[in-house]
Amino acid sequence: MPGVYLEDGDYNFDIALRRFKKxxxxxxxxxxxxxxxxxxKPSVMRKKKKAAARKRLLKKMRKMNQY
Structure with missing residues (x-):
């Protein structure tokens, strides 16, 4: 679980918030x-997973063909 601990002299909330968000x-x-x-539904999850895999593959192929 993410957490940000501030030192005694470090009271800048904006920096701590930025570190926490990261x-x-x-x-x-x-x-x-x-x-x-x-x-x-499990069927929808499978469809999304398959579509994401295809998208990654196409992106990888485009990158390979570019060079």
Whole structure:
């Protein structure tokens, strides 16, 4: 779980908030929350996963053909 601990002399809230946001983003908490916000049928999840894999493959192919 992300957390930011401030030192005795470090009272800058903006810097602490920025560090916390970066840790939350890196941990993937917001994307996980959005994913779990509504129930998704297993068939829909499989379709999304397959579409994402195809998108990654096409992107990789475009990148390979570029050079």
């Amino acid at each position: 840790q939350v983003e890196k941990a993937g908490i917001l994307s996980e929350m959005k994913k779990r916000q509504h129930f998704e």
